Amino acid sequence: EDEQVKAALVQFIEKLWGGNAQRNQSWGWNVGSDPCNDQWLGVTCDSRSKTVRKIVLNKLNLAGTLDAGSLCVAASVSHLSLEGNNIYGSLPGEIGNCTNLTHLYLSGNRFTGSLPESMSRLSNLKRIYVSNNGFSGQLPNLSRISGLLSFIAENNELSGAIPSFDFSNLQEFNVSNNNFSGPIPDVQGKFSADSFLGNVGLCGELLSNACPPSSPTPPAPAPAPKEKLKESSTDRTLMYSGYAILGLVVVVFVAFKVGSKMRSKEEKLGEKKKGRAVSTSSDKPSGISSDYKTGTTRSEYSITSAESGMASSMLVLLTSPVAKRLRFEDLLRAPAELLGRGKHGSLYKVILDDGTIVVVKRIKDWSISKDNFKKRMQRLDQVKHPKVLPAVAFYCSNQEKLLVYEYQQNGSLFNLLHGSRHGRPFDWGSRLNAAGSIAEALQFMHEELWEDGIAHGNLKSLNILFNNAMEPQISEYGLMLVDNEDRSLLSKTNLAGYVQKQNSFNVDIHSFGLILLELLTGKLVHSNGIDLTNWVQSVVREEWTVEVFDRVLVSEGASEERMVNMLQGGSSAGCEASGAGTSPTRGHREAATRRGA
Numbered sequence: 001e002d003e004q005v006k007a008a009l010v011q012f013i014e015k016l017w018g019g020n021a022q023r024n025q026s027w028g029w030n031v032g033s034d035p036c037n038d039q040w041l042g043v044t045c046d047s048r049s050k051t052v053r054k055i056v057l058n059k060l061n062l063a064g065t066l067d068a069g070s071l072c073v074a075a076s077v078s079h080l081s082l083e084g085n086n087i088y089g090s091l092p093g094e095i096g097n098c099t100n101l102t103h104l105y106l107s108g109n110r111f112t113g114s115l116p117e118s119m120s121r122l123s124n125l126k127r128i129y130v131s132n133n134g135f136s137g138q139l140p141n142l143s144r145i146s147g148l149l150s151f152i153a154e155n156n157e158l159s160g161a162i163p164s165f166d167f168s169n170l171q172e173f174n175v176s177n178n179n180f181s182g183p184i185p186d187v188q189g190k191f192s193a194d195s196f197l198g199n200v201g202l203c204g205e206l207l208s209n210a211c212p213p214s215s216p217t218p219p220a221p222a223p224a225p226k227e228k229l230k231e232s233s234t235d236r237t238l239m240y241s242g243y244a245i246l247g248l249v250v251v252v253f254v255a256f257k258v259g260s261k262m263r264s265k266e267e268k269l270g271e272k273k274k275g276r277a278v279s280t281s282s283d284k285p286s287g288i289s290s291d292y293k294t295g296t297t298r299s300e301y302s303i304t305s306a307e308s309g310m311a312s313s314m315l316v317l318l319t320s321p322v323a324k325r326l327r328f329e330d331l332l333r334a335p336a337e338l339l340g341r342g343k344h345g346s347l348y349k350v351i352l353d354d355g356t357i358v359v360v361k362r363i364k365d366w367s368i369s370k371d372n373f374k375k376r377m378q379r380l381d382q383v384k385h386p387k388v389l390p391a392v393a394f395y396c397s398n399q400e401k402l403l404v405y406e407y408q409q410n411g412s413l414f415n416l417l418h419g420s421r422h423g424r425p426f427d428w429g430s431r432l433n434a435a436g437s438i439a440e441a442l443q444f445m446h447e448e449l450w451e452d453g454i455a456h457g458n459l460k461s462l463n464i465l466f467n468n469a470m471e472p473q474i475s476e477y478g479l480m481l482v483d484n485e486d487r488s489l490l491s492k493t494n495l496a497g498y499v500q501k502q503n504s505f506n507v508d509i510h511s512f513g514l515i516l517l518e519l520l521t522g523k524l525v526h527s528n529g530i531d532l533t534n535w536v537q538s539v540v541r542e543e544w545t546v547e548v549f550d551r552v553l554v555s556e557g558a559s560e561e562r563m564v565n566m567l568q569g570g571s572s573a574g575c576e577a578s579g580a581g582t583s584p585t586r587g588h589r590e591a592a593t594r595r596g597a
């Protein structure tokens with residue numbers, strides 16, 4: 001390399017070292033040697049031109065700043081990787097001078113400030129990884145980079161609208177856990193909601209969260225060409241007659257349509273009177289949300305007309321004091337809004353006539369008999385814990401299984417952890433309280449329902465809701481049998497001698513462990529193909545334990561010792577689940593939940 005480049009690179013590394021310049025002299029980076037011939041640590045050179053091509057300095061405890069001005073003097077650098085360090089400060093605008101850069105990996109540092117607009121000039125960029133930093137502000141217009149394959153930026157503070165990247169070209173994309181807002185651009189079916197979760201301001205079909213209709217701005221009237229102003233009166237007469245004829249055609253067409261609609265309604269009524277059962281579409285409930293939005297007050301669940309007469313008697317009211325006189329017709333009539341379409345069904349928010357707000361969970365594909373479903377719900381109703389949200393009512397027919405719960409307006413643990421961070425911070429004390437409450441409630445339910453073999457089956461932060469007093473409540477207890485995915489999870493973790501009943505309880509404990517890890521790290525359980533447990537384990541193995549904790553907790557001054565204890569609880573809950581073997585005793589299970597708490 002030429003002298004000027006060497007001097008610039010030495011300056012670059014010294015800035016990265018921060019205060020550790022002396023300690024790192026063994027890396028070989030000094031002006032008296034050559035990066036290519038003397039193999040500076042982390043440097044790869046082009047074998048022909050003998051110029052620096054790659055700089056890879058991952059996980060080396062670099063705790064300084066990035067001097068892009070010096071770096072880019074080495075114009076040949078195409079690959080910069082500084083992941084998993086402690087680099088702080090901004091990514092300087094001079095990065096735009098590294099015009100040969102194709103790969104930029106900066107994830108897992110303490111960068112702040114915005115991503116500079118000059119990045120949009122880096123037209124050779126293929127992969128950008130900037131996740132797990134404190135980057136904020138709007139994104140530069142990276143959509144100008146036509147060959148971009150990856151943009152990974154989760155867990156930052158980035159905001160504003162998501163620019164329309166060339167999604168047809170992108171292979172990887174993740175902006176979850178930021179503060180982005182506005183509509184999700186058309187991802188051309190290539191990415192799922194996971195890539196966008198944790199941005200409360202975002203809306204769009206992917207998140208089952210319709211965007212507010214944008215007020216259409218009326219097109220500005222085109223300036224009238226001079227000749228038009230001089231239209232003759234004959235022209236005007238012709239024009240008005242045209243409009244009149246067109247109007248007449250429209251009126252006749254509408255009258256015809258209305259007439260035929262009324263006729264078909266009368267025919268349908270006639271058929272009904274004759275007692276013929278007519279099935280409504282089983283997809284009908286999705287219409288509820290649009291009814292809600294257009295202000296229509298009628299909504300329909302998919303029951304056959306043969307059942308509809310009996311529907312009221314088939315809605316079983318439980319002992320909850322909420323909506324004591326609820327009838328199935330009330331649910332049908334009330335305006336409803338689709339809150340989510342999950343793996344196990346859809347959830348609607350329904351406002352009843354008396355103003356009570358409930359949610360209706362419409363369970364999908366659960367091959368449980370009507371009788372067993374009824375028994376299960378009634379048994380669950382007998383087991384009450386203040387931190388477990390009871391169902392208000394249920395409905396069960398051959399076509400439908402519906403559960404009614406009271407609406408909890410303070411949202412879920414998932415929202416608190418991964419939603420906008422503008423609101424009240426979710427501090428260490430509140431997180432400990434949530435962890436303790438969940439452990440206590442889960443232990444109680446497991447003890448009470450052990451004989452019946454009813455575990456939660458789907459415990460996750462989305463199912464921990466906060467009531468008016470901001471106390472956590474486990475919701476949807478016992479609504480799911482452990483599904484195949486979870487079973488394979490257990491067999492992967494060497495669970496010998498499969499016993500379904502015990503497994504269901506073990507899956508809950510494993511899920512509880514994951515919630516503890518989520519509380520500690522503030523990170524999503526699955527993000528961009530990375531599993532939270534594996535990530536935590538790998539960071540702890542590298543003895544970087546403090547790196548796993550949510551930055552909010554660290555800056556709040558939460559006790560590191562207590563966080564480490566809880567981390568061990570979280571990991572051991574997962575291990576208890578997988579290592580419990582063929583026959584976990586009740587004591588065994590209690591120990592697991594207590595240790596977690």
Ligand SMILES: Nc1ncnc2c1ncn2[C@@H]1O[C@H](COP(=O)(O)OP(=O)(O)OP(=O)(O)O)[C@@H](O)[C@H]1O
Binds near residue numbers: 406
């Ligand atoms: N009783 C409730 N009050 C308020 N919000 C609720 C209530 N129950 C669920 N929610 C919220 O509604 C959203 C959708 O819930 P839903 O149960 O459909 O999601 P899910 O748990 O991902 O689904 P699934 O269990 O089918 O995978 C979630 O954000 C959840 O936190």
